[in-house]
Amino acid sequence: MSGDHPSSVISARVRHVEALLESRGLLDEGEIDGRIDEFLAGGSPANGARITARAWVDPGFAERLLADANEAIREVGLSMAGGLQEQRLKVVANTADEHNVVVCTLCSCYPIALLGPSPGWYKSEAYRSRVVRDPRGVLREFGLELPETTRISVWDASAESRYMVVPRRPEGTEGLSEEQLAALVTRKGLIGTAAV
Amino acid sequence: MSRINDVGGMAGFPAIAEEPDEPPFHADWEAHVFALNGALIKRGVYNLDEFRDAIERMPPEEYLAASYYERWITAITTLLAEKGVASPDELDVPHD
Incomplete structure (x- = not known):
């Protein structure tokens, strides 16, 4: 800074x-x-991790989450209403063909009420200016090398609309409990600058 | 014309710097500025859109030189003066 x-x-x-x-x-x-x-004491990445783990184990929940996140997260006892005003939350899920990454080019819009404070780099001009022009290069700087065939979608948050990414479930995690799965998810995974 | 905050796609900014184990706030005053803004919006002294606008109309050179929460306290004092809560002189720290 x-x-x-x-x-x-x-x-x-x-x-x-x-x-x-x-x-x-x-x-x-x-x-x-x-x-x-x-x-x-409020929002924390752990909330996003819980949502992600539920989406991994419950396809019905995943579907409802992508259709209407504000409603769906109430099923796990969470809400977007903890801040100054309730903001719309749109959740986007990574797939084998598509990776999602979130930014706020104009300032620092982020689902704070749900995920807690955003990291400093998210608020930096460097990230905000570059991730929309060269997302693949920026993700590489974060150590995330995506195959050329993976499409990257960049979501630009606004005052009324916030975004969260559901990362792909890592391979070899079939035997894990929902709680153990949640422990794999990081804040960067929820923004899209890490795989999980 | 776009304002200085509209940096999407702009060239010339450096590599992204990550801070390991970053705390939510880097100093007490940052937490105070964050909470102060919430309290003033809740009281209806100004609203969230006015607050963002006050940051975004900072002169470009000041905007770029300021840290994240320095922009916030600048916007807060701008709005307090404009709303007639206090004069710019009163908002300045008195010099002995």
Whole structure:
């Protein structure tokens, strides 16, 4: 990340604005700390991993998930409503012929309420500018070499619409439980910059 | 005309840097800015679209020089001034 200002300067600026807003009655004491705790206890890639594992073991769920993710994730006790407003979630699944990858070229739109904070690289100009022009090259930088025959679809998120990728189920995992399968899934897999 | 935030397909940016074991926030103030924005939107001081717009109309050189959450605090103070919550002078850290 760029940024030339020393942390102490900007930290003082943030404290000043907070104190000003408290004095004007626009912030309650302890409100900020409460919101931070709530956020950190909220969304997590583990939610996406659970959804993925269920989709791998239950084809009916997978079908409902791809058709209407907002509805389907309620079946596993999750929702997109945890943030400032409920956003539409579209889930796309990788296949032998097609790989999906998610970006927000304009800013940093990401299913935060479901998956927690996005990684720094997702928010970087480098990723946002390049993945739409050269997805194969960018995926290679992440160590993901796809066959030339695999089609790559890039999904550009917006203020109202967020995306999540369901990676392909790795071979040799037939004997694993749903919980064990979920443990294989990474945040990068859910964005599409890793195979799983 | 597109704004500076509209970088999709733009050439000239460097390789993507991944940070192993990246924390959700890199400093306390980042977490505070994140929470402050949520609190102000919830109170209806401004809405999410106004917030994004305030980031996206930053002068290009400032936008590119700022870190992610520096853009947020810039947008927050811009909107607080524009909405008449506080004057730009009041929003500035006082100098001794």
